[in-house]
Amino acid sequence: MLETGTTWGFTGTTMTSLMFFWAMYKQIFPYHLQVYIERYVYKLMGWVSSSVHIKFNEYSEEGLEKSEAYDSIHNYLSTKSTALAKRLKANKSRNSRSLVLSLDDHEEVEDVFEGVKVKWSSSVSENENLNQSSMNRHKVYVERRYMTLSFHSRHREMITKTYLDHVLREGKEIGLKKRERKLYTNKSSNEWCSWRLGGKWSNVSFDHPATFETLAMDPEKKEEIKKDLVKFSKGKDYYRKVGKPWKRGYLLYGPPGTGKSTMISAMANFLGYDVYDLELTTVADNSELKKLMLDTKGKSIVVIEDIDCSLDLTGQRKIKKEQDKDVEDEEEKKKQSKVTLSGLLNAIDGLWSACSGEKIIVFTTNFVDNLDPALIRRGRMDSHIEMSYCRFEAFKVLAKNYLGIESHDDLYGEIKRLVEEVNMSPADVAENLMPKSDEEDAEVCLKRLVKSLEEEKKLAEKEEKKEVRKKKKKAEERH
Numbered sequence: 001m002l003e004t005g006t007t008w009g010f011t012g013t014t015m016t017s018l019m020f021f022w023a024m025y026k027q028i029f030p031y032h033l034q035v036y037i038e039r040y041v042y043k044l045m046g047w048v049s050s051s052v053h054i055k056f057n058e059y060s061e062e063g064l065e066k067s068e069a070y071d072s073i074h075n076y077l078s079t080k081s082t083a084l085a086k087r088l089k090a091n092k093s094r095n096s097r098s099l100v101l102s103l104d105d106h107e108e109v110e111d112v113f114e115g116v117k118v119k120w121s122s123s124v125s126e127n128e129n130l131n132q133s134s135m136n137r138h139k140v141y142v143e144r145r146y147m148t149l150s151f152h153s154r155h156r157e158m159i160t161k162t163y164l165d166h167v168l169r170e171g172k173e174i175g176l177k178k179r180e181r182k183l184y185t186n187k188s189s190n191e192w193c194s195w196r197l198g199g200k201w202s203n204v205s206f207d208h209p210a211t212f213e214t215l216a217m218d219p220e221k222k223e224e225i226k227k228d229l230v231k232f233s234k235g236k237d238y239y240r241k242v243g244k245p246w247k248r249g250y251l252l253y254g255p256p257g258t259g260k261s262t263m264i265s266a267m268a269n270f271l272g273y274d275v276y277d278l279e280l281t282t283v284a285d286n287s288e289l290k291k292l293m294l295d296t297k298g299k300s301i302v303v304i305e306d307i308d309c310s311l312d313l314t315g316q317r318k319i320k321k322e323q324d325k326d327v328e329d330e331e332e333k334k335k336q337s338k339v340t341l342s343g344l345l346n347a348i349d350g351l352w353s354a355c356s357g358e359k360i361i362v363f364t365t366n367f368v369d370n371l372d373p374a375l376i377r378r379g380r381m382d383s384h385i386e387m388s389y390c391r392f393e394a395f396k397v398l399a400k401n402y403l404g405i406e407s408h409d410d411l412y413g414e415i416k417r418l419v420e421e422v423n424m425s426p427a428d429v430a431e432n433l434m435p436k437s438d439e440e441d442a443e444v445c446l447k448r449l450v451k452s453l454e455e456e457k458k459l460a461e462k463e464e465k466k467e468v469r470k471k472k473k474k475a476e477e478r479h
């Protein structure tokens with residue numbers, strides 16, 4: 001009993017003394033001297049120890065750029081830490097649905113690779129910085145995080161060559177899976193002067209709920225597109241083998257409200273890609289377009305919506321417009337985009353397109369016949385997808401999404417007949433199916449759709465008759 005008390009007393013005294021000396025050391029020795037002392041202590045330890053240590057800083061020496069390697073290591077260790085570490089940090093990013101657990105500061109975790117045990121430790125140090133922006137310059141202390149990898153020196157070769165590669169690759173993969181996806185839009189030309197400050201693209205987090213499950217279209221066509229996307233996303237080696245840049249072009253065409261934009265969101269969600277929404281009318285010229293494209297990252301979909309309206313790609317309309325304009329419109333003319341068809345082709349197909357990983361390019365249009373064939377030829381727009389009016393299979397998806405039903409004894413037969421006869425867009429069908437109040441049940445919504453389809457049918461018949469009469473009249477006039 002007495003012995004235990006003595007041991008506790010001794011331990012307590014030792015701890016108090018150590019803490020006292022540590023506090024004295026921190027207070028008495030100036031910061032730069034502490035750095036020297038620590039450097040020599042490390043050297044001394046290096047002579048007596050057989051361990052090798054590799055340090056990975058969170059930020060570059062200048063403190064501006066976040067280290068990709070640190071992020072990858074952090075991601076790689078997050079799964080191991082959850083299982084093995086005693087102290088974890090819990091974070092929740094703005095749009096993530098669950099907590100992200102990671103190694104806490106000053107905590108260690110072990111990893112075993114090819115039978116070799118290594119140790120990772122996370123540390124944080126305080127660095128002295130001069131606050132330049134302040135009126136009266138003063139010293140501030142900034143926290144610098146770093147991870148240290150320790151292992152026995154006899155495994156140096158294997159760890160530095162194989163293990164680190166494995167950690168960085170796996171960590172990058174994990175990071176891509178859990179990253180918050182972004183929707184980018186290009187900044188307008190008058191914001192270009194601030195490119196260096198904020199980049200060429202502004203972004204918000206991408207949180208569109210559309211998926212292939214909620215997309216109303218022919219199921220066979222849907223499956224085909226999904227397979228095509230999977231093949232593309234896993235095709236790194238294939239593209240390299242055939243000597244093609246890892247990119248694929250999709251042309252989505254069809255009447256308004258048939259789901260072209262919805263399809264892009266479903267594609268992005270399916271692959272976990274970012275979306276770059278490129279507004280061509282605000283791009284000054286071909287060279288700016290190329291720079292914008294060069295600034296896009298891999299695993300992304302670059303979208304140009306309504307490509308036929310975005311630019312005068314043939315140049316003919318532009319000439320006409322210029323003739324019509326008078327001098328007062330001179331300023332307006334200067335602001336017009338000077339991107340040409342060849343500039344656009346170069347930007348999507350030129351040498352740059354092999355940079356920064358896999359990329360999908362999507363053009364959408366309501367008028368496919370208006371497009372220059374060079375723009376949509378296979379190899380450039382590899383897959384042409386027609387988004388069509390709502391037929392019965394597509395209707396069933398919408399009814400399930402909006403009303404939670406899979407069938408209706410009385411009305412499904414009638415709706416099937418009508419949707420095959422009437423050209424109504426999925427957007428219009430969806431609008432009819434959406435309950436307008438809590439009192440409206442599935443039957444009310446289905447009946448509204450039937451009524452709307454019948455009205456549309458009558459209107460179409462009337463139009464058709466008018467058209468026939470017109471043609472007849474023209475034929476009579478010719479005779």
Ligand SMILES: Nc1ncnc2c1ncn2[C@@H]1O[C@H](COP(=O)(O)OP(=O)(O)OP(=O)(O)O)[C@@H](O)[C@H]1O
Pocket residue numbers: 214215216217254255256257258259260261262263366387425426427428430
């Ligand atoms: N195929 C579809 N599946 C599910 N919802 C659809 C579909 N088509 C349209 N919608 C609904 O209609 C709305 C408008 O569709 P969307 O913007 O995708 O059409 P679009 O073809 O891009 O139209 P536009 O040519 O006018 O840009 C969507 O928000 C969605 O709710």
